[in-house]
Amino acid sequence: MDIRQLQYLVALDELRHFGEAANRCHVTQPALSMRLRQLEDELGLTLVRRGHRFVGFTEEGERILAWARAVLAAHDGLHAEASVCRGQLVGTLRVGMVPLAGFEPIPLLQAFAAEHADVRFDLKSLSSEQILAGLDTNRLDVGFAYADGRHERKYQLFEVAETTMGLLFNRHRWRxxxxxxxxxxxxxxxxGILSKGMHFRQSVDHALQSAGVALKPLVETDSVEFLVQSVSAGLCCAVMPLGSGLEHRDEALELLPIADSHTLAPLCLATRRGDPVSALAEAFQQFVRERVSPDQG
Incomplete structure (x- = not known):
């Protein structure tokens, strides 16, 4: 068994396609398949369910995957820790970000990159629940997610902003x-509104219910981009975070505050409490703590 086999296994899990996993790993598809079969032979287990194409993982494969991710995280952490000991940070910081928040993390990443030229970023747009699950399974190093005291047992949380809401609309249709x-x-x-399951949607539903307002949304989508396009076209209005900058995407858009509106939980930078926590994650967490005041949100 070697680290490359585990990388192939995790790539296959993330891409769900042999050819795409092979391309990511810079090997041919037959070579990737052969190395995975060698891993199965060594472990004495069938990990991958195969047909004419990738079908999924066996129950045993899912359990081995969790260990593979942990081993890869430890492997990456070892190299990152060694780079810290040499006075530099090297590696890829895996960051999860909720798609709607009144805080923009990209300038922080830009400033961090300016100080650490050898750091790369793997960015994913996910729900808060998916981000926390990604931290649990070592798919992510850090996440900007809606979280509160209920989550502090498992995660280190640093509040970066309290998100308030406004109505995004096309000023040519509504005044x-x-x-x-x-x-x-x-x-x-x-x-227009995000699909159920997103924290921002839950916050909007809670606010409407508390105000005694019953609405049947005209548009529901899991894409912020589709939602903004619908508003730009004048198809609908949408509740969006203040400070998100979405109103600047189109000169016809305007964002008016809604009184007594805020998300159920604040936006936090979240990292795992338990090992492994990478040196990159710790460095970025410290960087954010030194530069962000929650009062600015």
Missing amino acids: FGRPALDWMDLESLPL
């Missing part, structure tokens, strides 16, 4: 004539 709205103003509007 409100005042600087702020309340939830009752939304009752007569066609509303």
Whole structure:
């Protein structure tokens, strides 16, 4: 068994396709398949369910995958730790980010990259639940997610912003004539909203219910991009975070604050409490703590 076999296994899990996994790993598909069969022979287990194409992993394969990710995280952490001992940071920081928040993490990544030229970033747009699960399974090193005291047993949390909400709309179709709205103003509007399961959607639903406003959304989507396009076209309005900058994507867009609106939990930088925690994750967490005040959100 060697580290490359584990990398092939994890790549296959992430891409769910033999050819694409082979391309990522810079080997031919037959070579990747052969090395995975050698791993199965060594372990005495069938890990991959095969047909004419990739089908999935066996139950045993899923259990081995969890160990493979842990070993790879430890392997990467070892190299990162060695680079720290040499006075430099090297490696890839795997970052999960919620798609809607009143805080923009990219400038932080840009500043971190300016100080550490050998650091690369693997960015994923995920729900808060997916981000926390990614930390649990070593798929992510850090995450910007909505989290609160309920999560502190498992994760180190640093609040970066409290997210408040506004109504994003096309000013050529709607005009409100005042600087702020309340939830009752939304009752007569066609509303676009993220799909259920996202924390931001849960916060909007909770606020509407608390205000006694019952809405049947015109548009539901799991894509922020589709939602903004729908608003730009005048198809609907949408509740969006203040400070997200979404209103600057189109000169026709405007974002008005909604009174008494905030997400159920603040946006936090989250990392694992238990080992392994990479040197990169620790360095980035310290970097954020030194540069971000939650009051700015």
